[in-house]
Amino acid sequence: MKAKPFAALLLAVSAAATIPTSWAQSPPGASNAERYIPQLANIMTAAQLQHLKLWSAGTAHNWPLAAYELRQLRESLVEAALLYRGIPVSNVTTLASSISVMTEAIDRKDPERFAKEFGVLTKGCNTCHQSMDRAFIVLRTPAEQPFSNQVFQSKSKP
Numbered sequence: 001m002k003a004k005p006f007a008a009l010l011l012a013v014s015a016a017a018t019i020p021t022s023w024a025q026s027p028p029g030a031s032n033a034e035r036y037i038p039q040l041a042n043i044m045t046a047a048q049l050q051h052l053k054l055w056s057a058g059t060a061h062n063w064p065l066a067a068y069e070l071r072q073l074r075e076s077l078v079e080a081a082l083l084y085r086g087i088p089v090s091n092v093t094t095l096a097s098s099i100s101v102m103t104e105a106i107d108r109k110d111p112e113r114f115a116k117e118f119g120v121l122t123k124g125c126n127t128c129h130q131s132m133d134r135a136f137i138v139l140r141t142p143a144e145q146p147f148s149n150q151v152f153q154s155k156s157k158p
Contacts, residue, residue, distance in 0.1 A: 040084050047076040048139065051125070053150075055142045058106070058114045062154035066106045066114070074099050091128040098124045 050073035057065035077099075081092045098121040105113040122139050129137045145152065 037083055038079075040080060043076050043080045043083070044137075047073055047080070047125075050076060051122070051139060052142050053147070053152075054102075055118060056145050056147065056152045058111070058118065060152040060154065061109070061111060062152055063106055063109050064154070065152065067103070070099065070102055070106060086132075087128070088131060091124075091131060095121070095124050095128065 050069050054066055054069040054073060057063075057069055077092070077095055081087050098117065102114070102117045102121055105117050119141060122141060125139045126137075129135060129139075
């Protein structure tokens with residue numbers, strides 16, 4: 001994803017934070033499915049899984065899968081920011097910048113830059129957790145690959 005569309009998305013998230021809560025409420029008579037808002041913990045659990053799979057794909061040099069997992073991670077973080085207005089805009093901005101740089105590393109198929117920026121992204125996640133009084137939630141670079149049911153190696157030659 002290029003920086004300009006992502007900047008527009010960041011602007012939309014920031015603008016959405018100013019919309020009154022009453023606008024975001026479901027209309028009267030809406031079904032439970034229409035009213036469903038995932039818990040922040042569920043969104044963050046998905047983000048943690050995407051974080052792990054991003055690392056697995058990147059270290060396997062499976063750049064299409066890494067790009068996919070980064071998009072999924074970005075979408076989870078945007079969903080959290082849109083649904084939970086208590087997340088500081090500065091946290092969103094920091095992670096947006098980190099995701100943009102990660103996108104460049106993946107687009108360039110640069111394993112060294114990928115590893116470096118993954119560390120920066122992980123630190124950004126932990127900084128966000130600390131700012132939200134969740135310092136007890138600490139992410140790290142994965143030490144092993146727990147998914148025996150998914151192939152992370154690319155089928156094409158690098």
